[in-house]
Amino acid sequence: MDFGPHLILAILEGAVTAAVLAxxxxxxxxxxxxxxxxxxAHGEFYMxxxxxxxxxxxVVGAHPALGFVAxxxxxxxxxxxxxxxxxxxxxxxxxxxxxxxxxxxxxxxYIIQQGTLMTFGPDARPVQPPFNSRIALPWPExxxxxxxxxxxxxFGTTTYKLFIIAAAAAILVALWLLMTRTKAxxxxxxxxQDAEMARAFGIPVTRVYALVFGLGAGLxxxxxxxxVPVQQAHYLMGGDPLLxxxxxxIIGGLGSLPGTVIAALLIGMSDGIIxxxxxxxxxxxxxxxxxxxxxxFRPQGLLGKRS
Amino acid sequence: xxxxxxxxxxxxxxxxxxxxxxxxxxGSVHCIMGRNGAGKTTTLKTIxxxxxxxxxxxxxxxxxxxxxxxENTAKxxxxxxxxxxxxxxxxSVAENIQIGLMARRSDPATRDWVLDLFPPLKTRLTQRAExxxxxxxxxxxxxxxxxxxxxxxxxxxxxxxxxxxxxxQIRNVVMKMRCDGVAVVLVEQRSDAVLTMxxxxxxxxxxxxxxxxxxxxxxxxxxxxxxxxGV
Ligand SMILES: Nc1ncnc2c1ncn2[C@@H]1O[C@H](COP(=O)(O)OP(=O)(O)OP(=O)(O)O)[C@@H](O)[C@H]1O
Ligand SMILES: [Mg+2]
Numbered sequence: 001m002d003f004g005p006h007l008i009l010a011i012l013e014g015a016v017t018a019a020v021l022a023x024x025x026x027x028x029x030x031x032x033x034x035x036x037x038x039x040x041a042h043g044e045f046y047m048x049x050x051x052x053x054x055x056x057x058x059v060v061g062a063h064p065a066l067g068f069v070a071x072x073x074x075x076x077x078x079x080x081x082x083x084x085x086x087x088x089x090x091x092x093x094x095x096x097x098x099x100x101x102x103x104x105x106x107x108x109x110y111i112i113q114q115g116t117l118m119t120f121g122p123d124a125r126p127v128q129p130p131f132n133s134r135i136a137l138p139w140p141e142x143x144x145x146x147x148x149x150x151x152x153x154x155f156g157t158t159t160y161k162l163f164i165i166a167a168a169a170a171i172l173v174a175l176w177l178l179m180t181r182t183k184a185x186x187x188x189x190x191x192x193q194d195a196e197m198a199r200a201f202g203i204p205v206t207r208v209y210a211l212v213f214g215l216g217a218g219l220x221x222x223x224x225x226x227x228v229p230v231q232q233a234h235y236l237m238g239g240d241p242l243l244x245x246x247x248x249x250i251i252g253g254l255g256s257l258p259g260t261v262i263a264a265l266l267i268g269m270s271d272g273i274i275x276x277x278x279x280x281x282x283x284x285x286x287x288x289x290x291x292x293x294x295x296x297f298r299p300q301g302l303l304g305k306r307s
Numbered sequence: 308x309x310x311x312x313x314x315x316x317x318x319x320x321x322x323x324x325x326x327x328x329x330x331x332x333x334g335s336v337h338c339i340m341g342r343n344g345a346g347k348t349t350t351l352k353t354i355x356x357x358x359x360x361x362x363x364x365x366x367x368x369x370x371x372x373x374x375x376x377x378e379n380t381a382k383x384x385x386x387x388x389x390x391x392x393x394x395x396x397x398x399s400v401a402e403n404i405q406i407g408l409m410a411r412r413s414d415p416a417t418r419d420w421v422l423d424l425f426p427p428l429k430t431r432l433t434q435r436a437e438x439x440x441x442x443x444x445x446x447x448x449x450x451x452x453x454x455x456x457x458x459x460x461x462x463x464x465x466x467x468x469x470x471x472x473x474x475x476q477i478r479n480v481v482m483k484m485r486c487d488g489v490a491v492v493l494v495e496q497r498s499d500a501v502l503t504m505x506x507x508x509x510x511x512x513x514x515x516x517x518x519x520x521x522x523x524x525x526x527x528x529x530x531x532x533x534x535x536x537g538v
Contacts, residue, residue, distance in 0.1 A: 183409070186398075190406050193395040200355055200389070201451070202381035202410030 018268020043242030049221025253304020407454025
């Protein structure tokens with residue numbers, strides 16, 4: 001394959017990575033923005049999303065599409081409920097003290113991971129995509145003094161990958177509408193600005209925090225359900241999304257939702273492209289370097305505000 | 308009637324209130340005065356339920372208020388204008404007002420009523436609260452609290468850093484609330500403002516209420532201001 005088609009393929013792979021990463025990082029960003037909580041267990045909620053998706057798809061059995069749709073609804077709800085419970089049982093009790101929260105969420109990380117290993121087992125398990133036809137992509141070629149569309153061998157993608165990108169975009173738009181156009185969003189933004197004043201104006205901050213923690217985890221789970229037909233569910237799959245989400249949130253600016261989307265696109269695309277042309281390890285090295293550069297030259301992130 | 312009796316309070320292990328007592332009748336303005344760090348803000352936060360008293364009682368119309376959360380205190384009709392305004396800075400003026408309206412599910416008429424009290428806010432509804440001038444921010448802080456249609460209004464230094472014409476506007480609104488039967492608790496450092504607004508004054512010293520007297524009593528004995536405030 002020529003360089004041109006190869007690059008397009010890499011960009012498509014990058015866009016899929018970016019789409020899922022945007023959802024996962026957005027979950028981390030909302031939790032940090034509203035609650036000032038650094039959730040080290042975020043990647044495990046992602047992993048749980050994938051594992052529960054496998055479980056739901058297996059129980060539903062029937063047609064893959066039915067199982068997948070059920071998983072897309074049920075897995076984020078279950079993971080969100082588990083996260084909300086963890087908030088009430090653990091984070092609320094330690095008063096969201098920053099240091100203790102980090103230690104507590106590290107503990108949560110291992111509990112979820114080992115709990116999954118004990119129940120789900122060490123094997124990677126696949127979920128059937130609801131649909132997965134191959135689309136051959138056209139490439140213009142100059143033959144006999146005229147352009148013609150050619151279909152180079154191996155140059156194509158699948159309908160499911162395009163669906164991942166569209167679904168992630170739709171979820172992000174829905175999230176944006178939720179935050180900016182609804183009463184719930186207003187309450188979350190007010191709590192983010194000043195939790196004490198929110199309480200003084202009748203906002204049940206304890207419940208808002210549980211909800212936000214659940215929403216953050218649910219977003220990670222949605223990302224995982226979307227990707228699991230391509231990547232398989234595995235109890236250790238939460239590590240990379242956690243690292244990349246942290247990278248995205250720092251580059252985008254802590255608590256800035258638009259910054260998070262932009263950074264997710266940058267990091268996801270470059271991760272995809274560098275992985276295709278060179279190696280996934282180099283992609284992670286470059287992303288980590290990018291974080292270091294941001295921390296040195298623009299500590300507030302791309303769209304973050306100086307505090 | 309808002310009543311505090313021997314209220315004590317602490318930030319963690321640090322005791323700050325050692326016995327605060329006073330009562331505020333509907334339709335009156337009760338002023339709290341005291342030096343910096345005397346515990347004025349702490350007293351208001353304790354009434355509001357943002358701090359839990361460690362002893363004593365706080366009641367509103369005879370019903371316990373001391374053990375209520377801030378959320379419920381707000382729902383019971385206590386409006387809070389904190390020191391330093393504490394607006395939801397990145398939210399618009401309209402959104403700040405909407406938060407106030409949500410607390411007690413106030414009707415849309417309340418919004419118009421509040422905006423009529425502070426007409427300058429009407430042209431700034433889409434502006435972010437943090438971009439308002441100091442005077443406008445204070446108006447918004449008061450408007451947000453009045454959205455609750457409060458029966459008790461807690462004002463913590465509402466005239467801080469404002470020019471005389473703004474102070475006059477604030478005073479007008481306070482007097483209007485007083486006429487409407489609101490019990491107003493006003494923390495105020497400026498004795499001129501106190502003398503024109505208050506019905507009663509309570510002096511706080513080191514977290515303790517040391518003297519309460521009607522405004523006429525204070526006018527008759529102005530040396531008390533020097534004594535308690537060192538001015
Ligand atoms: N969050 C806190 N933690 C610990 N101590 C506090 C806290 N806030 C206030 N204090 C202490 O409580 C005491 C009373 O403070 P408070 O803010 O109530 O004073 P104030 O009378 O409102 O003073 P000012 O006139 O300066 O506003 C002070 O000694 C202060 O240091
Ligand atoms: Mg004070």
